[in-house]
Amino acid sequence: MNDQSRLARSQRRPGLLVVAFFLFVLPNLHAEVAVRVGPLIWGAQVRIETDISPDDYPRVLGGSLGAAFGSTPYLRGTDGTPFRAGELSGGDIQTASTSTFLGWNADISQAILLNRRNEPVVSVFAGYWGRLDNRFDEQSETTLFMADPEPDDVRGQLLNSLRAGLQLGRVRSVDDTPVLEGLDAELTFEWAPEQFLNTVFGNADFTRVSARARGFVPVRSGGGRHETRQTGVYAGAHVIGDYTRGSAVPILVRSSFGGRFGRSGLAGTVRGYESGRFDSVAKAAAGAELRIVGPQLGGAAFMPGLVLFTDAGYYSGFEGADSPSDGESGWIASSGLGASVTMFNAVTLVFYSSYVLADELLTGGRLNPLSVGFGYHF
Numbered sequence: 001m002n003d004q005s006r007l008a009r010s011q012r013r014p015g016l017l018v019v020a021f022f023l024f025v026l027p028n029l030h031a032e033v034a035v036r037v038g039p040l041i042w043g044a045q046v047r048i049e050t051d052i053s054p055d056d057y058p059r060v061l062g063g064s065l066g067a068a069f070g071s072t073p074y075l076r077g078t079d080g081t082p083f084r085a086g087e088l089s090g091g092d093i094q095t096a097s098t099s100t101f102l103g104w105n106a107d108i109s110q111a112i113l114l115n116r117r118n119e120p121v122v123s124v125f126a127g128y129w130g131r132l133d134n135r136f137d138e139q140s141e142t143t144l145f146m147a148d149p150e151p152d153d154v155r156g157q158l159l160n161s162l163r164a165g166l167q168l169g170r171v172r173s174v175d176d177t178p179v180l181e182g183l184d185a186e187l188t189f190e191w192a193p194e195q196f197l198n199t200v201f202g203n204a205d206f207t208r209v210s211a212r213a214r215g216f217v218p219v220r221s222g223g224g225r226h227e228t229r230q231t232g233v234y235a236g237a238h239v240i241g242d243y244t245r246g247s248a249v250p251i252l253v254r255s256s257f258g259g260r261f262g263r264s265g266l267a268g269t270v271r272g273y274e275s276g277r278f279d280s281v282a283k284a285a286a287g288a289e290l291r292i293v294g295p296q297l298g299g300a301a302f303m304p305g306l307v308l309f310t311d312a313g314y315y316s317g318f319e320g321a322d323s324p325s326d327g328e329s330g331w332i333a334s335s336g337l338g339a340s341v342t343m344f345n346a347v348t349l350v351f352y353s354s355y356v357l358a359d360e361l362l363t364g365g366r367l368n369p370l371s372v373g374f375g376y377h378f
Contacts, residue, residue, distance in 0.1 A: 043068025043101065053111075058120055063106040071096040072135050073276025074144040074151070074251060075362065082277075085360035096276070097137040097144045099156075105129040107260075109167070119170055125260060126164040129190075132201070133157045133252060153250040157202030161192035165260060171214070174221040178293045178303070178342070179232040185213035188259045194248070206246025210258035214238035214378050219290075231294040238378040240269065241284030254279035270313040271377070272334035272354025272368040274361065278315040280329075285313035289377060293340075305340035307350060309377065333357040338373070348375050 045066030053059040073096040075083050088095070107127025111120035134156040135144065144154055169184035190208040198204040219233040242258045255265040255276045267273035269285040292306040316329035336354035343349075350373040356366045 042070070045103070056118065057111045057114065058123075059108065059110045061106075061108050064104065066101075066103045068101040070099055070101065072099040072133070072144070072251065073255070073274070074147070075274060075277050075279075076143060076147050078143075078146045078148055080147050080149065083362050085362060086364040088362045095143045097135040099133055099135045101131065101133055103129075103131045107163075115170065119172075121168065121170050123167045124165070125167065126162070129161050129163055131157075131159045131252070133159075151251055152203035152248055153252070155202070157204060157250045157252060158197060158200050159192060159202075159204050159250065159252070160196040160198055161190050162196075163188055163190045163258075163260065165189060167260075171216060174218050174232075174234075177221065177230075177232055178305075179218050179221050179234045180216040180236065181218050181234070183213070183215040185211070186259055187211045190258050192246075198248075202250060203248040204246075204250050204253070205248040206244050206253060208242055208244040208253065208258045210240075210242035212238065212240040212257075212259060231292060233290070233292050235288070235290050236378065237286070237288045239284070239286040240378075242282075244281045249281055251276075251279060254281060257283070257285075266313045266315050266332070269377075270311040270332050270334055271309065271352055271371065271373075272311075272336060272356045272361075273332060277362070278313070278332065280315040281317035283313065283315045285311065287311040287377060291376065293342075301344055303342040303345075305342065305348075305350075307338040307340060307352075307376065308336075309338070310335045331358055336368075340376070349373075350376065 043066060045064055047062060047064035049060050049062035051058055052061050075095050077083060083095075105127055107125055107129075109123050109125035111123045113120070113122035115121045133153070135154070137144075144151075147154075165186060165188035167184065167186050169182065171180055171182040171184045173179065174181055188210045190210070192198055192204050192206055192208075194203070194205040214236065215238075216234055216236045219235060221232055221234075240257055240259075240263070244253055244258075255267075257263050257265060257269065263269065265276070265279060266283045266285055267277035268275055269287070288310050290308045294303055294305070296303045310333070312331065312333040314329070314331050334354050334356045336352055338350045338352040340348055340350040352368075352371045352373060354368045354371065356368065360366055361368065
């Protein structure tokens with residue numbers, strides 16, 4: 001075959017792949033778009049999944065792309081030790097830098113055990129996750145830039161990691177209402193060595209093990225179906241924890257929980273405390289909620305709700321802390337309530353009022369009158 005024939009074939013292949021994508025792949029894709037809008041973060045994420053199973057056991061190939069604009073908190077003094085409760089006032093110091101976030105991933109999951117409804121109750125998953133954080137701030141009086149020594153990812157971080165794990169159980173809605181029932185759990189191992197280009201921008205080299213479990217029990221089903229305009233009540237509880245070790249653990253890892261898709265860190269999971277606080281390498285949290293949802297209003301455009309909660313957590317392993325008195329380890333807890341509104345069955349906003357039970361806020365006192373969450377807590 002001459003060079004011109006090879007060139008012609010290579011030029012036809014992209015066209016054939018595009019046709020195959022639109023004819024065979026696109027009709028089988030399931031796309032989900034999540035939009036996040038709040039006082040600190042604006043962003044959106046698109047996730048696409050397709051079932052590629054050869055048999056009755058689902059094998060799902062998925063990927064996501066998301067971007068956001070917000071802030072990165074770093075609650076440390078110039079010597080790198082954590083701020084103590086009551087040390088800050090509103091105008092003392094800027095403790096966060098403006099940040100942009102870009103994230104992407106590709107993963108596959110395989111069901112290995114089904115229940116009587118042919119739903120997966122035991123699955124394994126594996127995939128690649130990437131994230132690019134860029135931090136900037138016009139204010140020079142920012143703790144993040146004043147810390148001495150500065151953290152490795154003070155200006156940002158390119159983070160690439162592989163994750164694999166096991167998923168157990170099933171949580172489902174009751175009769176297509178917002179009321180949930182069931183149990184599920186997840187165990188995840190994450191590997192992010194420096195050889196994965198994790199030193200190109202910032203510095204990361206770590207492994208992390210994460211585990212979580214949650215359960216829901218209906219008290220009153222019905223949960224706001226438009227046809228009956230009923231109110232639903234259900235209780236829920238969860239526990240989550242992770243441990244990270246390595247030569248370079250970035251801020252975003254210390255201040256978050258791991259897992260297949262991860263979640264906010266200890267301050268945030270234990271509601272009421274300042275975001276980014278207790279950014280440790282070992283942490284665990286648990287919480288319980290009673291949720292009241294419905295009825296739907298305005299032709300199913302809006303659905304109110306109420307949440308009563310109690311949270312608790314443990315942290316250990318502050319980077320830069322010299323002793324337990326510097327905040328090396330400890331317990332935190334909070335309790336409170338939240339009022340929620342679900343709009344067009346798509347976006348749920350929860351407005352929390354929290355009272356911290358252990359330690360105080362950095363600005364003093366224990367009452368955090370207002371914080372905003374997207375979706376319910378777990």
